[in-house]
Amino acid sequence: MNSKRSHSLNILETPFSTVTSSGHWFHATRKSVNDYVPGLLKVYPFEELIGKAVTWIDSADSLAMVLFFALAFAINPWLAAGISLLFHYVWYQKKSAFVNLPSTPILKLINHDFFQLLLAAVVLSFMGIWGMYTAVILGIITFFLYKIGLLRRLWDKFESNKEGDKLPLNDRTLKMVLIRYSMYQNMPPKEVEKLDRHVQKAVIEYNQKKKKK
8 A cells, every 4th residue: 555645635545445534535546547547647646636536525515614604694594504404415416517627726725624714713703793693503513514524424324325336426526527637638538437437346346345244
């Protein structure tokens, strides 16, 4: 196994998977990306590609948090919390369809701990000053709920319990990152379809091993 560090992202590679220090699991590996999207890693480091995917994966938490803080000033805080949770679920499930590389730096900023802590401190302070105590309580709950990634783990658990061997959510997001970059470099996106088959094969083998235990 090899541990690589780049741009503050720590990853652990095995012959069959890639795991980040924050617990994001990908069935795709450096070798599979290099084999099935030839030449891409000569332009973009593997750690950078994984980092872009992680940014979009984490965006469900940060965007849902920002959405609650914005809506809580305009509508009932309970309704705001409900909409925020629904948004989190939909965005987390469908985020791969929205992957846009120019927007990634903005999401990375919103994902940053300092930004989120500053936003929460300012917004919750104003809510307290204006007597929005229900919104303050729900704001604190949603902040920690999103901050520790509990909902992401819950959705992942539901997804892993489903029958079938379709591409996992994290790998779908990485796939779209690879497609976007391959288009920028005039590499045929159809090459990435080979990565689908590799990952699906890895998923099948992983699920078979789980059943045998």
